Amino acid sequence: MSLSTPYTYIQCPCSDQTVLSSGNALSDPEEDERTFDPKAPRSNYSLYPLEYLLYCEDCQQIRCPRCVTEESVTYYCPNCLFEVPSSNLRSEGNRCTRSCYQCPVCIGPLQVGAIQPTTDANLLPTQYQTNPTGGPYALFCQYCNWTSTEIGIEFDRPSGIYNQLSKINNGGKPKLTLRDVKDRRKDNPDEPPVPDDQVDADLQFAHLKAFYQSRLSETNTSIRGLPLHDGLGFSSPAALTRIMSLYTGRGHQGRLQQGPADIMREALGTNDGLKIANLDESKEIKKLINGGWDATASLEQRKEQTEPIRFEDQLRPIAYLLRSKRSKRCPACRHIISKPEAKVTSTRFKIRLFAKSYIPTITIRPLNPTATPAPVTYRPMVQEEAPLKPHQPYHFVVTFKNPLFDNIKVTLASPNATPGRFSSRVTVLCPQFEVDANTDMWDDALKDDEKDRSRKADEGPEVGKIWEKGRNWVSIVLEVIPASLRIDQQPKKGNEKIDTSPLKSGEDILEIPMFVRMEWEADTQADMDGPASKDKEAREKRELAYWCVLGVGRISQE
Amino acid sequence: MSSKRHSVLPAVDRSGPKPPVNFSTSLTISDNAVLQGTHSITMQAETVVHPRSRIESSVGSVLVGRRCIIQERVHLGAPSDNQDKGTGGVSLGDYVLIEAGSIIEAGGTEIGEGSIIQVGSKIGSGAKIGKNCTVSHLSVIANGDVLPDNTVVYSNGTRRTDKRGTPELRKLSIVKQIAMLRKMIPSNPDKFR
Numbered sequence: 001m002s003l004s005t006p007y008t009y010i011q012c013p014c015s016d017q018t019v020l021s022s023g024n025a026l027s028d029p030e031e032d033e034r035t036f037d038p039k040a041p042r043s044n045y046s047l048y049p050l051e052y053l054l055y056c057e058d059c060q061q062i063r064c065p066r067c068v069t070e071e072s073v074t075y076y077c078p079n080c081l082f083e084v085p086s087s088n089l090r091s092e093g094n095r096c097t098r099s100c101y102q103c104p105v106c107i108g109p110l111q112v113g114a115i116q117p118t119t120d121a122n123l124l125p126t127q128y129q130t131n132p133t134g135g136p137y138a139l140f141c142q143y144c145n146w147t148s149t150e151i152g153i154e155f156d157r158p159s160g161i162y163n164q165l166s167k168i169n170n171g172g173k174p175k176l177t178l179r180d181v182k183d184r185r186k187d188n189p190d191e192p193p194v195p196d197d198q199v200d201a202d203l204q205f206a207h208l209k210a211f212y213q214s215r216l217s218e219t220n221t222s223i224r225g226l227p228l229h230d231g232l233g234f235s236s237p238a239a240l241t242r243i244m245s246l247y248t249g250r251g252h253q254g255r256l257q258q259g260p261a262d263i264m265r266e267a268l269g270t271n272d273g274l275k276i277a278n279l280d281e282s283k284e285i286k287k288l289i290n291g292g293w294d295a296t297a298s299l300e301q302r303k304e305q306t307e308p309i310r311f312e313d314q315l316r317p318i319a320y321l322l323r324s325k326r327s328k329r330c331p332a333c334r335h336i337i338s339k340p341e342a343k344v345t346s347t348r349f350k351i352r353l354f355a356k357s358y359i360p361t362i363t364i365r366p367l368n369p370t371a372t373p374a375p376v377t378y379r380p381m382v383q384e385e386a387p388l389k390p391h392q393p394y395h396f397v398v399t400f401k402n403p404l405f406d407n408i409k410v411t412l413a414s415p416n417a418t419p420g421r422f423s424s425r426v427t428v429l430c431p432q433f434e435v436d437a438n439t440d441m442w443d444d445a446l447k448d449d450e451k452d453r454s455r456k457a458d459e460g461p462e463v464g465k466i467w468e469k470g471r472n473w474v475s476i477v478l479e480v481i482p483a484s485l486r487i488d489q490q491p492k493k494g495n496e497k498i499d500t501s502p503l504k505s506g507e508d509i510l511e512i513p514m515f516v517r518m519e520w521e522a523d524t525q526a527d528m529d530g531p532a533s534k535d536k537e538a539r540e541k542r543e544l545a546y547w548c549v550l551g552v553g554r555i556s557q558e
Numbered sequence: 559m560s561s562k563r564h565s566v567l568p569a570v571d572r573s574g575p576k577p578p579v580n581f582s583t584s585l586t587i588s589d590n591a592v593l594q595g596t597h598s599i600t601m602q603a604e605t606v607v608h609p610r611s612r613i614e615s616s617v618g619s620v621l622v623g624r625r626c627i628i629q630e631r632v633h634l635g636a637p638s639d640n641q642d643k644g645t646g647g648v649s650l651g652d653y654v655l656i657e658a659g660s661i662i663e664a665g666g667t668e669i670g671e672g673s674i675i676q677v678g679s680k681i682g683s684g685a686k687i688g689k690n691c692t693v694s695h696l697s698v699i700a701n702g703d704v705l706p707d708n709t710v711v712y713s714n715g716t717r718r719t720d721k722r723g724t725p726e727l728r729k730l731s732i733v734k735q736i737a738m739l740r741k742m743i744p745s746n747p748d749k750f751r
Binding site: 105106143144145146147149150294 | 692
């Protein structure tokens with residue numbers, strides 16, 4: 001998480017065990033009163049900036065990226081933005097089958113270009129553009145200057161690279177496919193199976209697939225006497241009903257004994273997809289001695305490859321992995337809370353329920369900032385505040401901005417002392433206040449609320465009073481007395497043993513857990529209850545409560 | 559407020575001594591370029607210098623070969639903050655393309671024929687870059703580093719050898735660029751003489 005202070009994180013209730021077990025009669029009453037500790041190891045996973053959170057309108061609850069369930073809406077190639085139907089996905093895999101490739105060296109996008117004869121310099125175009133006369137083509141990386149000619153691959157046509165590439169091995173030799181092997185065996189039945197060093201992963205997979213399909217269909221014949229459809233396994237509903245009927249045992253006993261055994265035999269030879277590991281690595285060692293470090297592929301490059309390889313000349317262009325657009329559902333009520341438009345080129349959403357438009361935005365800033373504001377031209381830069389001195393009171397202005405079109409009543413609760421080893425004193429000067437409804441944004445400019453602001457210029461913060469107030473926001477003051485970070489100065493608490501280990505990372509950041517409870521009156525939802533309410537103007541009381549963490553700043557180590 | 563737009567960046571510092579120059583007659587140099595320093599600046603035939611580029615010879619002399627392109631906001635011959643800097647200036651071979659915003663420090667720095675220094679790179683003082691090298695965007699070459707011929711520097715200093723063997727194609731593309739740039743950039747070499 002970002003370490004620049006100040007910040008506000010909100011805890012998603014999904015990780016809170018007490019909320020989950022609240023329906024349980026056995027829930028410990030003391031558990032409910034415990035304070036949320038932002039420094040506990042578990043908390044890291046439940047704290048989110050407000051912008052990351054969604055909101056379920058039906059459950060009236062915050063939903064975080066961890067607790068929503070996701071569904072894919074579309075699959076598409078990030079390079080050509082082609083939408084891939086999910087049926088193709090099943091048959092052709094999760095990579096783009098058009099001409100989209102990534103450089104195996106630097107993962108930059110590859111471009112198809114013609115390999116020009118370099119002798120006739122006057123006819124050459126400046127870039128590697130396709131020329132109408134044709135000629136061999138290759139893939140070029142514009143970033144690291146890799147070309148597919150380095151691994152000996154050239155293409156006859158500039159289109160359909162996927163199909164062309166799947167037929168060539170590195171070095172330009174044609175790739176052995178299952179069909180080639182079958183044809184060869186048809187012509188010459190006595191030919192021995194393909195030697196292992198010629199079997200690559202694709203061929204082996206094709207063999208294995210054919211083998212298991214034949215095995216499966218044999219096994220299934222034994223159940224029903226009907227071959228299963230291609231691609232249907234044991235998990236298909238049809239197969240399941242067959243298995244169920246087998247267990248209920250209606251007139252299949254006789255047939256079952258006739259058929260072959262249920263147990264499948266393992267792959268036995270190359271034609272079944274068996275490939276024995278080659279443990280003789282003398283060829284690789286020799287290559288390593290000759291080529292040295294530069295001839296080997298790096299770990300990052302090897303990770304992207306589909307086959308296990310070692311050397312740079314074994315690299316193959318990487319077909320782009322498809323990406324998906326996902327919709328998100330509430331885990332409790334199954335309502336969709338975020339749904340992007342299915343069109344790949346559109347970045348808009350059909351449904352998107354941000355928490356930001358349902359719960360107040362909480363911002364925190366020091367009352368007397370020490371850092372000078374960054375000049376406009378350096379704007380992304382943020383000036384860090386000076387570290388907080390221990391045992392010295394600091395005031396912070398916490399602003400609540402109401403996104404709802406109803407007034408909200410906010411109640412804050414925070415522990416007097418922050419949890420953890422170094423507990424700082426915290427006082428919320430105004431723990432209960434009301435924030436006005438969100439209205440038209442121009443009201444702010446039209447309304448003259450100058451006198452509200454000028455009043456505060458000379459006075460200090462007062463207990464029980466709002467610091468500043470605007471159209472749909474209220475700011476209050478928080479007083480903090482940071483604790484000393486010196487381990488020998490920790491106060492003794494009864495017989496408790498004091499942890500005297502050195503300062504851990506992040507422990508010098510002063511984080512204040514705060515419980516926010518908001519209450520408001522909203523229009524009743526007509527579609528929710530069966531009998532329509534008599535009064536159309538009926539209002540219902542709603543409330544929402546959650547923990548948030550205010551990251552105030554760093555405590556100086558003296 | 560005047561209607562004219564002003565750049566956010568500070569104005570270019572055009573002060574400093576005027577260096578002795580040795581220009582080819584076929585040179586294209588914008589009068590918005592900045593030439594500074596005390597040592598000589600030599601630019602050979604058909605080289606193009608864009609506006610707002612800055613060539614400094616305060617550390618050592620600058621030599622720019624034939625058919626080079628020096629793009630905008632390039633700082634050629636920048637003084638190095640390195641303590642034990644080498645003597646001498648900067649020398650570029652023929653067909654060298656230095657893209658916008660790159661900084662080439664002085665101190666015996668050499669860039670070989672047909673090399674391309676891409677946008678925003680920094681070449682340290684005394685670095686020796688071979689022929690037909692590519693230094694990709696925002697790369698930093700350390701002081702005194704030596705790049706063999708045909709090296710490609712990419713992604714945080716990773717290096718590999720360019721095996722395309724197409725230096726002629728590159729030269730051709732530079733020739734075409736120069737042909738276009740000569741029409742676009744009004745040349746005024748007399749300003750610097």
